[in-house]
Amino acid sequence: DAKTTQPPSMDCAEGRAANLPCNHSTISGNEYVYWYRQIHSQGPQYIIHGLKNNETNEMASLIITEDRKSSTLILPHATLRDTAVYYCIVRVAYQGGSEKLVFGKGTKLTVNP
Amino acid sequence: DVKVTQSSRYLVKRTGEKVFLECVQDMDHENMFWYRQDPGLGLRLIYFSYDVKMKEKGDIPEGYSVSREKKERFSLILESASTNQTSMYLCASTNLDPYGYTFGSGTRLTVV
Numbered sequence: 001d002a003k004t005t006q007p008p009s010m011d012c013a014e015g016r017a018a019n020l021p022c023n024h025s026t027i028s029g030n031e032y033v034y035w036y037r038q039i040h041s042q043g044p045q046y047i048i049h050g051l052k053n054n055e056t057n058e059m060a061s062l063i064i065t066e067d068r069k070s071s072t073l074i075l076p077h078a079t080l081r082d083t084a085v086y087y088c089i090v091r092v093a094y095q096g097g098s099e100k101l102v103f104g105k106g107t108k109l110t111v112n113p
Numbered sequence: 114d115v116k117v118t119q120s121s122r123y124l125v126k127r128t129g130e131k132v133f134l135e136c137v138q139d140m141d142h143e144n145m146f147w148y149r150q151d152p153g154l155g156l157r158l159i160y161f162s163y164d165v166k167m168k169e170k171g172d173i174p175e176g177y178s179v180s181r182e183k184k185e186r187f188s189l190i191l192e193s194a195s196t197n198q199t200s201m202y203l204c205a206s207t208n209l210d211p212y213g214y215t216f217g218s219g220t221r222l223t224v225v
Binding site: 034036041042043044045046049087091099100101102103104105106 | 117144146148153154155156157158161163171203205209212213214215216217218219
């Protein structure tokens with residue numbers, strides 16, 4: 001069962017910040033939130049991840065609410081190449097070392113010129 | 114960079130055929146996964162393996178089996194292909210490191 005909820009689609013103007021929301025109200029204390037994106041006809045690509053604190057890397061920023069029930073991925077200056085499906089994912093770990101990524105349906109982000 | 118290679122980019126098979134989808138990773142990862150992706154449904158986990166000869170069912174294992182005889186190779190098997198198994202199949206691997214999974218480019222399987 002997917003543990004995240006995202007809007008099915010969003011639009012953003014080129015050069016503006018894209019803010020993609022995600023709800024994960026049932027997340028457990030030790031489960032990480034991951035963001036991946038998938039450009040058409042390619043495999044998903046890692047963007048960023050976090051547990052409690054806000055995170056930033058060269059691609060994006062991740063803002064996690066204090067109660068950890070939701071998060072927002074921020075692409076600070078969206079370009080046309082950022083048009084993709086963005087997945088917010090909870091990384092579920094099991095005893096014994098196995099784990100899995102549980103994907104939701106993602107948000108189709110379209111960056112417009 | 115970690116590479117996850119799926120043997121075929123496109124595949125067309127007939128109903129009832131036995132189909133093998135191969136996935137190879139080159140970074141000694143312990144964990145490997147098979148997902149399928151369908152429009153409107155996102156990625157759904159079929160099977161995963163956390164060690165050689167070990168396998169675990171994912172969310173939609175029916176109609177599939179897997180084989181992990183060597184650490185670097187994880188095969189997805191469709192024992193008797195059916196048209197509802199027409200889909201994009203994605204393989205992934207990880208060593209449970211913080212940066213998540215590396216995915217292959219996918220195999221688009223059409224069963225006619």
